[in-house]
Amino acid sequence: MMARSRFAVALLVAVVVGAATSCSASDTQPSEATSTAAPATSAGPAVLTPVVADVVAAPIPVTGSDGLVHLAYELRLTNTGSQPATIASFQVTGDGRTLVDLSGDALTPWFQALGGGPKTGPVLAPGQEGLVWIDATVSSPHDVPGSLGHVLTVDFPQATSLVPARLTENVANTKVDNREAVRIRSPLDGPRWLDGTGCCTVSAHRAAVLPINGEMLAAERFAIDFVQLDEQGRIYVGDKTQLSSYRYYGAPVRAVADGTVIAVVGDLPEAVPGANPEGLTLPEYGGNHVVQDIGNGRFAFYAHLQPGSVDDISVGQDLRAGDQVGLLGNSGNTDAPHLHFHVMDGPDFLAANGVPFEFDSFQLDARVAGDSVDSAATAGAPVVDEPGTQTGERTGAMPLNLDVVTFPGG
Incomplete structure (x- = not known):
């Protein structure tokens, strides 16, 4: 991430706001280490996904000075569970392609938990919201996908009978806004x-x-x-x-x-x-x-x-x-x-x-x-x-x- 310019203050800096409500898993019995949550639109069994998400506004493609077409938007995450949720990795997909793939230190600059407190990496406390800033790029307007999917791999301190210690979630499928810049x-x-x-x-x-x-x-x-x-x-x-x-x-x-x-x-x-x-x-x-x-x-x-x-x-x-x-x-x-x-x-x-x-x-x-x-x-x-x-x-x-x-x- 580029260093922030100091010569000109933005109109407002990010405001730290409160968190969503919390919902607790019932016990701490172990379950399998990894589970994958199917997209909400698929015909599979229901899976508990403590981290839910939505897009602040659907992206509108724009051509940058680098010649690439940028899809710049924000994903809002909410940890509805009773345990801290660490976002281990994050992908943006479209038309069968992976457009963004971030994990570990590479993810941290693009993530911010809301509500104050020290920044400890891509971690959401119980009931806390956060933002992931996204810059997905494709090589030309013809390559812009019609919709985007988001894949989160989330780690929890303990497995429960309802939620494993590592869970992969498909969240916030959204259509690309087809208006021109x-x-x-x-x-x-x-x-x-x-x-x-x-x-x-x-x-x-x-x-x-x-x-x-x-x-x-x-x-x-x-x-x-x-x-x-x-x-x-x-x-x-x-x-x-x-x-x-x-x-x-x-x-x-x-x-x-x-x-x-x-x-x-x-x-x-x-x-x-x-x-x-x-x-x-x-x-x-x-x-x-x-x-x-x-x-x-x-x-x-x-x-x-x-x-x-x-x-x-x-x-x-x-x-x-x-x-x-x-x-x-x-x-x-x-x-x-x-x-x-x-x-x-x-x-x-x-x-x-x-x-x-x-x-x-x-x-x-x-x-x-x-x-x-x-x-x-x-x-x-x-x-x-x-x-x-x-x-x-x-x-x-x-x-x-x-x-x-x-x-x-x-």
Whole structure:
């Protein structure tokens, strides 16, 4: 897993929530060491499966800058039993193929138990819920399966007469959402824009699966924090607490598509760079922002804009692709100037699920090492490019985490 970027705080970090109800096995008589639970749709005998699962939202395929088609989504697990449940391995299957196969240390970065306490690997306490973040990939749109299955191998401390010590469960069969990712222009112009916390690793954005209005939602599933590197690969030069040290501060932010403005906030103050703001209310996390209805149940969100830069934007105003929405700023939940951008399936920037988007065109210039982004954010050092990245022109694709791209214009 890539190191988490420190220069730009996600809108919200993952919230730790409570657990599901617990149900106890009746005794501790030993049974066979391993048992396999058949899928719920098969015509086999009923098997007790203490860990149950559901998908937060069905995945929508999107083409990434790596040329692969990504299915990024989250699986919610609940341990309904009275014993701790260790997820020993996890597979995603589709059309007879195994798309994801994780176990041991490889699984740990993609798993988070909810409800607080120390992180002890992929373990669910009795009655606890957890999340598995999934990035399944295929080589082309023609290879996207119609549905996905999930296979968990779960270990328990003791076998009982109802549940063995190791159980393989088939859970949460789900159809792939066959909608296409929305095609848009870029919200920024010009060279060296770094995708600081984008898809599809478990960045601060993807980790922000939040309990909003009584349900778990992932509005920031595909969100990107954009900062612009200078010619030497630096985010800022000089005093990191001064907005003037960030040369891209004030860059024009563009409408990504034709559509109507449905929400505007423009009077929140800038935060001081280099520190996380405190005391924000939930509506203030996006800072000064614009929400635009871009059609077909999709809404574009432009966040952390400069105060006063959206004074000419009003609710009900129709924007054309390329129109200026505002200026890149540092308002709301942010520790350095950046543009937070995402597309969602509802008008509220938190009470929605994030949906994928593909930019018309961009140049992939590099992909940078995550630890170098940390030093760039804290000490003003240049970023370091990862070797072996296949750079070049991209059309109809989404930048991935730690990509450096050049957008048309500017």
